[in-house]
Every structure is written in structure tokens, then in C-alpha cells.
Amino acid sequence: MKVFKFGGASVKDVKGVQNVINVLQKTDTSNAIIIVSAMGKITNALEQVVHNYLNQTTELKDSLDYIKNYHQGILRELFKNGRHPVFEKIEVFISDLETTLDRNKSTQYDYVYDQVVCYGELISTTIVSEYLLDQGYKNHWLDARDLIKTDNSYRDATVNWDKTQQNIIEKVSKIGLTVSQGFIASDPNNFTTTLGREGSDYSAGIFAYCIQAASVSIWKDVPGVLNGDPRVFKNVKLLSQISYEEAIELAFYGASVIHPKTLQPLQRKEIPLYVKSFINPENEGTSVKKGQRLIPFIPCYIVKKNQILLSLSSLDFSFIVEDNISELFNLFYNYQLKVDLIQNSAISFSVCLDDKFNTFDQLHTKLKAKFRVICEKNVSLFTIRHATDDAISLLERNKNILLKQSTKETYQMVVKQ
Known part of the structure; x- marks a missing residue:
């Protein structure tokens, strides 16, 4: 049994949905759990719905219409006769979303966020599942909220592993294809929770852990794990293999290809992870396994933008000691x-x-009562793993560096954007 995860970019349009079948064919896969994200930038669009709803703006109807029209456009291309039952299923989800907003009494942003954005995944997986059925690929659609149980930390929920594993073992068939959602789960009261932004990779790891999957494949619009984001860094190279430990380090520092939480459950059961191109599924991509050397062994570049550099000193110039640091x-x-x-x-x-x-x-106001505070917003944090002098020199060129530090394996600098 394998776990395949398709991100929003891989199912953003008609060709993307059709390509899911191409991936299944090229990889000769018949037994798999297929985890799917919301299509394209629909999560962003649903975040705008949340904003418009909580701020009672006049654009709420327009933002809801965008969600509906986007998906209907894809449906009309995939199901030409217009009478397929999937049209009604998607209408039900849109109606449920509108009802959720009408009946909601909460003004808590995180709670409302989770009850709204989940519809992106529910709709996308329904479209993928119905298209697979239409093309002769039998599959079972399952609501991940009935499987993955968490606490009620909305937008960044913690998984109840015992309950989740019990549910997945009981409800997920190990034969054939199952389609389910990334990112979403539910709390003990069955309210929707989410696993953190980009949490669909984590969902794939959860399913894989619970069923002891043979492997997890994350299908991306890049050839695999690169040694830098090609939108930021020039002449990036494909990393053909890395270890769990190295992947966790890269994820911790902000590499966007693999979600930080994804690797932990896979490492515990030594389940291989593959990051591959959905455009060229037959290519090797990147393998992530236990104890693998980094190949090629080259510097890896990471940038996290829109950070905050906070510098504190005591008002009386006394030492910043353990008590202060613990409080902070x-x-x-x-x-x-x-x-x-x-x-x-x-x-x-x-x-x-x-x-x-x-x-x-809110924190800034609190800190000023006890510390001398210097704050620089909208800074970028650059990290180089396995840095060389040449790599550092090249990265530092023409930048306004506010802070930097270096260890044996890692170089970091904070730069004014």
C-alpha cells in the first residue's frame, strides 16, 4: 500500500486532475491512498472569504461566487454532459459553506478559519474521486475528519495518534484506491480542525504511519528536493537523496518542499519518502530514507521572508539570564x-x-513594560546548510545584514528586505 499526495498546484486545473491518472499509470499503482489538497490557490480564496465574513465586508458574496465559479469551470470541462452527479455534490458543499457562515456565532478567527477553509479539500477530493470513477478507476472517498482526530487547537491542531490510528485501520481499505483530504481533521466535538498551513504533506505522513505504508510520494511541480528555491536562487540542483535527519533540518529552517511535521511519523517507522515531479512521474526525483548521504553534497539555501527581528535588553542593563530567557x-x-x-x-x-x-x-506591548525593545519587521532569514566560504560570500553580496551567525553545519543571516 502506497500513499500519494497531490498538492494544489498539481490539481489546479483540468489537465492537473486528468494527470492523476497518468501518474497512476506511469507508476503502475493500483493500491494507494490518494491525499489531495485544495485546488490551485483556493485556500487563499477561502481565507479571503473568512476575512470578508468576519469584517462584514460587501465583497463576501463575490468571494463566495469565485469559489463556486472556479470549481464549476473545472467540472464543465471534466464532465462534458453536465448531468453527472458530481455537480450536485459540489453544489451541496457550496450550500454547506454558506450555511456554516449563516449559522456561525463565533468571532474567533482560528475557529471560523478551520470551519471554512476545509471546503477546499472536500471539493477537490470529490472532483478527483468522481473523475477517477468516471474513467474506470474504482475508489472510495473518505472524509479525513472522520479519521484524523485532534485537540481543538484550531489552525495548528495536535493529532490524537491512538484514536487516529484506530480509525484509519478500521475504515481504510488496504486494497484498491482511497481518496481523502490533506490538511483537515476534527476535534473531540467533531468541529473541523486543520494541521497548519501546507499540512497536506503531514496528512500523508499520518496515513502512512497508521497503515504502515510501503512509501509516501509527494507529487510536486518541481523535479524533487532542490538545494534552493528556484524562484529565489540561481542554478539550483536536484538532491537525488537525503536522510530523514537532513530533511528535518531543511524543513526546520524553512525549506518549503517538505512540511516539517511530515517526516517525524515516517522516520519512526522508516517509511521511505519520495518527492517527485507530477509532470514527469517516471523520473527518480528525491528519495528520503534513513542514513542516506546527501547526494550531491552541496550547500543548500533557504530563505524565510516576512520575519521579525526582535532584540531585547534589560532596562537596568542587568544580565539576561536563565530566568529572563525562560520567561521569554x-x-x-x-x-x-x-x-x-x-x-x-x-x-x-x-x-x-x-x-x-x-x-x-500584542506581545510587543507586553515586552516594553520590562525590556528595552528594538524591533525590525519584514526582514528575511537566509540559511545555508553545509555552507562554504564561497557560498557565504556570494549570498552576502549587496545585502543589508542585520545579524548573522555560523555553526559547523549551518550559516544564518537576517537581512533587511
Whole structure:
């Protein structure tokens, strides 16, 4: 049994949905769990629906119409006669989304977000499943919210592994094709939760762990794991193989090809991960396995944009010691701020933060009561794994560097954008 994950870019249009069959044929796959993300940029579009709804803007209807029209356009191309039952199924989801907004009483952004954005995955998987059936590929569509159970930490839920594994073993057939959603799950009260942005890879890892899959393949619009984002760095190269440990390091520092949480369940059961091109599925791509050397052994470049560089010192110039640092990290945790870099001296403490939940301004006010605070927003954090002098020199060229540090394996610098 294999697990295949198709991201939004791979099913963004008619050709993408049709290409799922091409991948199954080229890989000679008949027993698989197919995990599918929302199509194209639909998650972004649904985030706009959430924004318009909570802010009671006049654009709410237009943003809902965009979701409906986008999917109907794909349906009309895939199912030419217009009478296929999938049209009604998608209408039901759109109606459910509108009903969810009408009946909702909560003003909590994270909760509303999860109840709304889940429709992207529910709709995309229904379209893929129905198209496979239409083309003679029998499959079972399953709602991931009935399988993956979590706590109620909306937008970044923690998996209940025992309950999830029990559900998946009971409900997922190990023969034939199963289609289900990435990214979404549900809490003990059956409200929808999500696993963090780009969490569909993580969903694939969860399914693979629970059924002891032979492998996981993530189908991307790139040939595999590259040593840098080709949109940012020039002359990037394909990494043909890496270890779990190296992949986790790259993911931790912000490499976008593999979700940070995806690798942990796979590593525990030594399930191979392949990152491959959905355009050329017969190509080898990148394999991620236990103990593999990095091939080729070259510097790997990562950038995280829109970060915050926060520098603190005590008001009385006393030392920044363990008590202060412990208090600060507790605050970062409470405000859901991810720390990507740390540097401290006797009287100062600097961190580079990822404010993905937009809570920093609240923390900033709190910190000013106790510390002297210097804050630089909208900075970029560059990381080089296996850095060489030439790689560092090239990366530093013509940049306004605010902070940098280096260890044996990793070089990092914070740059003003």
C-alpha cells in the first residue's frame, strides 16, 4: 500500500486532475491512498472569504461566487454532459459553506478559519474521486475528519495518534484506491480542525504511519528536493537523496518542499519518502530514507521572508539570564510565535520570529513594560546548510545584514528586505 499526495498546484486545473491518472499509470499503482489538497490557490480564496465574513465586508458574496465559479469551470470541462452527479455534490458543499457562515456565532478567527477553509479539500477530493470513477478507476472517498482526530487547537491542531490510528485501520481499505483530504481533521466535538498551513504533506505522513505504508510520494511541480528555491536562487540542483535527519533540518529552517511535521511519523517507522515531479512521474526525483548521504553534497539555501527581528535588553542593563530567557520563551509559546534564530550576549537577547498568527503586536506591548525593545519587521532569514566560504560570500553580496551567525553545519543571516 502506497500513499500519494497531490498538492494544489498539481490539481489546479483540468489537465492537473486528468494527470492523476497518468501518474497512476506511469507508476503502475493500483493500491494507494490518494491525499489531495485544495485546488490551485483556493485556500487563499477561502481565507479571503473568512476575512470578508468576519469584517462584514460587501465583497463576501463575490468571494463566495469565485469559489463556486472556479470549481464549476473545472467540472464543465471534466464532465462534458453536465448531468453527472458530481455537480450536485459540489453544489451541496457550496450550500454547506454558506450555511456554516449563516449559522456561525463565533468571532474567533482560528475557529471560523478551520470551519471554512476545509471546503477546499472536500471539493477537490470529490472532483478527483468522481473523475477517477468516471474513467474506470474504482475508489472510495473518505472524509479525513472522520479519521484524523485532534485537540481543538484550531489552525495548528495536535493529532490524537491512538484514536487516529484506530480509525484509519478500521475504515481504510488496504486494497484498491482511497481518496481523502490533506490538511483537515476534527476535534473531540467533531468541529473541523486543520494541521497548519501546507499540512497536506503531514496528512500523508499520518496515513502512512497508521497503515504502515510501503512509501509516501509527494507529487510536486518541481523535479524533487532542490538545494534552493528556484524562484529565489540561481542554478539550483536536484538532491537525488537525503536522510530523514537532513530533511528535518531543511524543513526546520524553512525549506518549503517538505512540511516539517511530515517526516517525524515516517522516520519512526522508516517509511521511505519520495518527492517527485507530477509532470514527469517516471523520473527518480528525491528519495528520503534513513542514513542516506546527501547526494550531491552541496550547500543548500533557504530563505524565510516576512520575519521579525526582535532584540531585547534589560532596562537596568542587568544580565539576561536563565530566568529572563525562560520567561521569554514562555511568552513566545503563549503567543504562538515560532523562533527561527537565537543570539544572546550578557545584556542582550535577539531572536528572529515567524508571526504566522499575527500576535506579535500584542506581545510587543507586553515586552516594553520590562525590556528595552528594538524591533525590525519584514526582514528575511537566509540559511545555508553545509555552507562554504564561497557560498557565504556570494549570498552576502549587496545585502543589508542585520545579524548573522555560523555553526559547523549551518550559516544564518537576517537581512533587511
